[in-house]
Structure formats: structure tokens, C-alpha cells
Amino acid sequence: MRKQQNHQERVQHILRHAAQVFRERGYEGASIRQISRSSGVALSSLYYYCRSKQELLYRIEILAFTQILDRLEARLAAARDPGERLRVLVRNHLEYFLEHPDQMKVMAHEEESLAGAYRKEVAEIKRRYYRKALEVFEGLGGKGGVRRVSPRVAVLSLFGMMNWVYTWHRAQIDPAAGELAEMISNLFLEGVRPEAIPPAAGGNGRRLRRLAPVRAGAARANS
Amino acid sequence: MRKQQNHQERVQHILRHAAQVFRERGYEGASIRQISRSSGVALSSLYYYCRSKQELLYRIEILAFTQILDRLEARLAAARDPGERLRVLVRNHLEYFLEHPDQMKVMAHEEESLAGAYRKEVAEIKRRYYRKALEVFEGLGGKGGVRRVSPRVAVLSLFGMMNWVYTWHRAQIDPAAGELAEMISNLFLEGVRPEAIPPAAGGNGRRLRRLAPVRAGAARANS
DNA sequence: ATCATCTTGGAACGAACGTTCGATACAAGC
DNA sequence: GCTTGTATCGAACGTTCGTTCCAAGATGAT
Numbered sequence: 231m232r233k234q235q236n237h238q239e240r241v242q243h244i245l246r247h248a249a250q251v252f253r254e255r256g257y258e259g260a261s262i263r264q265i266s267r268s269s270g271v272a273l274s275s276l277y278y279y280c281r282s283k284q285e286l287l288y289r290i291e292i293l294a295f296t297q298i299l300d301r302l303e304a305r306l307a308a309a310r311d312p313g314e315r316l317r318v319l320v321r322n323h324l325e326y327f328l329e330h331p332d333q334m335k336v337m338a339h340e341e342e343s344l345a346g347a348y349r350k351e352v353a354e355i356k357r358r359y360y361r362k363a364l365e366v367f368e369g370l371g372g373k374g375g376v377r378r379v380s381p382r383v384a385v386l387s388l389f390g391m392m393n394w395v396y397t398w399h400r401a402q403i404d405p406a407a408g409e410l411a412e413m414i415s416n417l418f419l420e421g422v423r424p425e426a427i428p429p430a431a432g433g434n435g436r437r438l439r440r441l442a443p444v445r446a447g448a449a450r451a452n453s
Numbered sequence: 454m455r456k457q458q459n460h461q462e463r464v465q466h467i468l469r470h471a472a473q474v475f476r477e478r479g480y481e482g483a484s485i486r487q488i489s490r491s492s493g494v495a496l497s498s499l500y501y502y503c504r505s506k507q508e509l510l511y512r513i514e515i516l517a518f519t520q521i522l523d524r525l526e527a528r529l530a531a532a533r534d535p536g537e538r539l540r541v542l543v544r545n546h547l548e549y550f551l552e553h554p555d556q557m558k559v560m561a562h563e564e565e566s567l568a569g570a571y572r573k574e575v576a577e578i579k580r581r582y583y584r585k586a587l588e589v590f591e592g593l594g595g596k597g598g599v600r601r602v603s604p605r606v607a608v609l610s611l612f613g614m615m616n617w618v619y620t621w622h623r624a625q626i627d628p629a630a631g632e633l634a635e636m637i638s639n640l641f642l643e644g645v646r647p648e649a650i651p652p653a654a655g656g657n658g659r660r661l662r663r664l665a666p667v668r669a670g671a672a673r674a675n676s
Numbered sequence: 677a678t679c680a681t682c683t684t685g686g687a688a689c690g691a692a693c694g695t696t697c698g699a700t701a702c703a704a705g706c
Numbered sequence: 707g708c709t710t711g712t713a714t715c716g717a718a719c720g721t722t723c724g725t726t727c728c729a730a731g732a733t734g735a736t
Contacts, residue, residue, distance in 0.1 A: 259566075261694080271714090273716090274696080277694095383628070383640075387614040387617070387640055389617065391610040394612065404605075405603075413601065416601050422607055423594065423643060484722080485724060486722090497684070500725070505724080
């Protein structure tokens with residue numbers, strides 16, 4: 231049917247502009263009238279396509295999370311190596327985020343703006359995404375916590391790094407998605423300390439610093 | 454003067470409750486009337502102490518950033534070792550955040566809710582904080598970029614990990630500030646890979662994985 | 677007792693909000 | 707040519723918003 235296709239396209243058009251307005255003013259700060267003006271769709275017509283302002287936000291979030299999850303699973307299916315799988319996760323997340331900056335901010339910023347059933351459903355798909363990430367993380371190695379960091383904290387910190395990007399990324403001066411994903415993956419996997427790459431052998435790469443044990447934990451240092 | 458002290462106390466009382474309401478409903482979603490109800494201060498009295506809703510948010514943010522920065526500088530003055538200085542930064546941030554969850558969310562979440570001069574001033578103190586962190590980071594080692602991650606991306610990712618905490622931290626199940634700070638510091642410094650701790654010298658710590666060059670950048674891999 | 681400083685409840689302001697309504701316009705099916 | 711269903715619109719509804727004003731107490735210093 232032609233009708234149905236047009237309908238879908240119209241909805242997408244509205245959702246895109248709604249996401250833009252939500253990004254600019256926040257969900258509560260945005261008004262349906264601004265969305266109407268931005269999209270060129272009359273105020274009352276918006277309610278022909280959408281039950282409420284809440285539903286607009288809900289559909290934006292569900293759509294975005296569905297797309298990001300689908301793409302992730304397709305890409306993960308082709309990656310075996312645990313480290314590569316982690317990199318795939320990060321790259322997938324950042325690519326989607328930088329391609330869809332409006333949706334990105336909405337996903338990361340408007341967690342609590344939904345209520346009731348809408349909120350529950352979005353929380354559920356977010357949870358699925360989180361579990362997928364946990365799975366990828368646990369493929370990395372040491373059962374139960376890698377290196378003194380609990381899996382939960384590690385994965386949520388990784389999401390922190392990725393989701394925070396929307397607050398600072400400027401296309402003109404910052405790396406694009408691919409390079410940024412490499413940086414953040416490296417940071418997450420190897421940390422920031424230059425000494426961690428062993429300089430061939432026994433070399434004192436000047437300024438050799440002790441690692442300040444601080445907490446024994448599951449260290450198993452130089453076994 | 455007794456009066457002046459009372460005045461200050463009253464303002465603090467109002468700001469605390471305002472921060473709480475802002476956390477619960479967001480700046481735009483919160484109303485002055487709710488702040489009045491929550492604080493027990495009459496609607497009209499709020500305007501005796503504060504020029505506008507914007508000023509409430511402004512004072513909350515300035516106060517919080519000032520406190521966090523003051524505490525940081527005091528603690529940094531006593532720390533020499535670069536790694537320890539980084540740990541101090543993280544611990545200071547997370548301690549303040551978990552002690553003041555309301556202000557924490559406001560600081561991290563309401564970046565764009567201010568306008569004009571208020572916004573500029575808050576942006577400036579945030580920038581000071583960022584520069585301090587950059588300074589601490591650059592004390593860590595290799596001049597200009599540690600390990601394939603630009604200083605800017607590294608520091609902003611660290612802030613990402615720390616600032617994201619407000620979205621997931623549950624006091625009952627998650628580590629308290631000190632332990633959490635240790636985890637995130639370790640993650641940032643050494644990463645998550647168990648192999649990253651160099652096994653003495655030239656060792657092939659089984660499962661030695663290539664690092665997937667992908668992009669030359671400033672790699673200087675095992676030179 | 678007097679005065680200035682706080683503090684209140686209540687009423688009001690214009691503006692903006694999310695949402696609804698009823699009326700059109702137009703295409704396809706009979 | 708009339709009906710039916712989809713799409714679109716301007717106008718309006720009732721509510722809440724941030725903010726202001728005011729008259730009347732309360733409080734503490736002189």
C-alpha cells in the first residue's frame with residue numbers, strides 16, 4: 231500500500247525533528263509547538279500521528295535502541311576474538327552516536343523523562359543492551375572481575391565514557407567515530423600508563439614508576 | 454551579625470531543597486512552587502532570597518563546583534606521586550558526588566539549562582576544573598599523548614566514567630566512594646586486561662594479542 | 677515603643693503549556 | 707454523485723508556569 235508507506239515516512243520525519251528539538255531544549259523544555267514549527271507539521275496534525283508528547287520520546291528511544299542493538303548483533307556475529315568483540319561494541323556505539331547526535335543525546339540524557347509503561351519498555355531494551363555488553367566484557371578473560379574492577383563497574387564505566395561523548399564532542403576538532411572508538415577501546419583495555427607496554431626487556435624507560443599497590447585485591451602481580 | 458548568619462543558613466536550606474527537586478524532575482520539569490513546598494518556604498519568600506529560578510540553579514552549581522575544586526586543590530597539595538595525584542582527583546570527585554547526590558546530578562545533567570551570564574560563569578569554573586584534571590593527567594608521563602590516546606580524549610573519558618556514576622550507582626549494591634575511586638583509577642591507569650601488567654621482562658604472557666594497529670597515529674608500538 | 681528586617685498567604689499577571697474539537701480537503705470505491 | 711476514510715488545519719480549552727504585588731504579621735535590635 232502507498233498509504234502505509236507515506237504514513238511511515240511521515241512518522242519518521244516527525245520523529246527526526248522531535249529528536250532535534252528534544253536535544254536542543256531537553257524533553258521538558260521542548261514544546262509540541264516547537265516540534266510543529268520545526269517539522270512543518272501542524273500542531274493538531276502531530277496528534278494524528280502520535281498519542282502524546284511522551285509517545286514521541288518513547289518512539290525515538292525505542293527506534294534508536296533497536297537500531298543500535300540490531301547493528302551490534304550483526305557485527306558481533308562476525309567477530310571471534312574477545313578483544314575485537316569489545317572493539318566492535320565500542321565502534322558500533324560511537325558510530326551510531328556520532329551519526330545520530332540528536333537521538334544520541336536523547337538516549338543518554340532523557341532516561342527519566344518517561345513514565346509508566348513507556349519507561350518500563352525503554353528500560354528493558356536498555357537492560358538488554360547492557361547485558362550484551364556484559365557478555366562481551368566477560369569474554370575478555372579472567373572469570374569474575376578482571377583486575378580489581380568488578381564487571382558491573384567496568385561495563386558501566388565503559389558506557390560512561392561512551393555516553394558522555396555527547397557533552398564534549400566537536401566534529402571540527404575531535405576524532406571521528408572510528409578513531410575515537412580505537413582510543414576509548416585502548417583506554418579501556420590497556421589504560422593510560424605508558425609503562426604498560428613492556429619496552430623490549432629490562433630497559434629503564436627513564437622515570438620507571440612503581441604502581442602503588444594500594445589494595446591487594448586479585449592482583450597476581452608478576453607471577 | 455546574627456542576621457547575616459541566619460540569612461546564609463536560609464539560603465543554603467533553600468538551595469539544598471532546590472537541588473533535590475531539580476534532581477527529581479529536572480530543571481525544566483521542576484517548578485518554583487514545588488521548591489516552595491519541599492523547602493517549606495513560601496513562594497513569595499523564595500523571591501526574597503533569589504532573583505529567579507535560573508539563579509537558583511546557578512548558585513547550586515557555583516557552590517558545588519567551588520567546594521569540589523577547593524577540596525581538590527587542598528588534597529593535591531599533599532600529593533607528589535603522579536599516579537597518586539590522579540587517584541586523589543578521582544577520589545575527590547566521587548566522594549563529593551556520592552555525598553551530594555542531588556548536586557551531583559544537577560552538575561552533570563543541567564549543563565545547558567542556564568543561559569547568558571549564568572551559563573558563562575558556570576562554564577568557566579567547569580573549564581578550570583577540566584584544566585586542573587588535564588594538568589594532573591599530563592603529570593602522568595609521556596609528553597603529548599599517552600599511549601595512542603590524546604590527552605583531551607583521555608581526560609574527558611575519565612570525566613565520563615565519573616560523571617556517569619549518577620545514572621547507575623545504588624548505595625545498597627555498589628561500592629562506596631573510596632572503593633569505587635580505586636576501581637575507576639585502576640581502570641583508567643592500567644585498563645582492564647589482566648595481561649597488561651608486564652611479566653618482568655620479555656615474557657610472552659600467554660595469549661599475547663596483537664593490538665590491531667588499524668591506524669598509525671602516534672603508535673610507536675614496541676619500538 | 678519604635679523601627680527595620682524577615683516572612684507569610686493570597687491574589688493576580690500574561691504567557692506558554694499539552695491536548696482536544698470540529699471543520700475542511702481530497703482521494704478511492706460504489 | 708454520494709459515501710467513506712485518511713490527512714490536515716485553525717481555534718480553542720483548561721491548566722500551570724515564573725514572577726510580581728500587597729497588606730499583614732512576626733522577629734529582633736535600638
